[in-house]
Amino acid sequence: MTRILEVSGLTRRFGALRAVDESSFHVDEGEVVSIIGPNGSGKTTTINLLSGELKPDGGAIRFRGRDLAGLSADRIAGEGLRRTFQNGRVFANATVEENVLIGQAPLARATAPLKPLRRMPIIRWAALVVETVLAIVGTPAQRREERERQQRAETQLERFGQRLLPRRDHPAWTLSYANRRRTEIARALASDPELLLLDEPTAGMNTAETQEVMHQLLDLKAQGQTILLVEHKLDLVMSVSDRIIVMDGGQVIAEGTPVEIQNDERVIEAYLGKRRGTIAARTHDVASAVLDDEGEAR
Structure with a gap:
């Protein structure tokens, strides 16, 4: 299998606290890999480092052979990594469809032909002027790109069926919590991510809603989508994962x-401490402990 992501010695400190301490792991193309662990174990911090929300104090993040450590979030998104957030983030005053369209900004070519120049002082204004002119004039390439954006948005709205399609013109602030989470996932998927980073996508969802997301993740897995998932609900993790990484x-x-x-004693101890009993019984306790967890120290 092709190794798409390789993380080595990843470290992030907050004062004296090592939130991520020389962490190393990999993700192969087409895999679903989950990161689990007790509260405060560093799961969300790891996702924030991979996506550029935080800069690492040490280590390497190699995506298809290129080191992304320390790059800005927009540049990492441009490399093909997309994410959702532990505490759902949608554009509240935009409609559901507009949220999904906005998520495709990293794919813009015809409307932003000089995008690399934006990072250069003084020269970046040339790129902004060109984009402004193109927005006013319009070109066949732009119109074609807009049709493609609409089609990708339609595909993702259809993925969530009656949950989002009838609400496509509704402002995101009017949605239920679960539908805001679905909108965020649709937004990430609409940009055709090479690696999808999901940070607790079912947080706050009830059992039936969690089951829906689980089946959607299984569909994505069947389609070959590479996913790195942070999740507390162990039943979901065990159902969708090819491999599991445990942090503490x-x-x-x-x-x-x-x-x-x-059946790993280190995992059982990390969740429950040193306890006696059968592996099966303690594994059930681990599942219960994970299902009861609702958040993580960032």
Whole structure:
């Protein structure tokens, strides 16, 4: 399998606290890899480092051979990584459809032909002037790109069926919490991510809503979508993951298949401390502990 992401020695400190402590792992193309761990173990911080929300204090993040460590969030998105957030973020005053269209900004070519120049002092104004002129005049390439954007948005709205399609023209602030989370996932998917980073996509959802998301993740997996998932709900993790990475205290303490992780003593101890009993019984306790968790220290 092609290794799409390789993380080595990733470190992030907040004062004296090492939120991520020389963490190393990889993701292969087409895999669904989940990161689990107790609250404060460094899961969300890891996603924030990968997506450019935070800059690492050390280590490498290699995506298709290129080191992304320290790049800005927009440049990392331009490389093909897209994400959702632990605390859902949508553009509240934009409609559902507009949110999904906005998510495709990294794909803009005809409307932003000089995008690399934006990062250069003085010269960046030339890029902005060109984009302004193109927005006023319009070109066949722009119109073609707009049709493609609309089609991608339609595809993702259809993925969520009656949850989003009838609400496509509704402002996002009018949506239920679960539908705001669905809008955020649709927005990330609409830009054809090479690697989709999902940070607790079912947080705040009830059992039925979580099951819906699980089936959608399984559909994405069947389509070959590469996913790195942070999630507390162990039933979902065990159902969709090819491999699971377990973090505790900012470090990776275990990695393996779902079956291997369920029977790993280090994982059981990380969640519950040193306790006696059968592996099966303690694994059930781990599942219960994870299902009861609702958040993580960032």
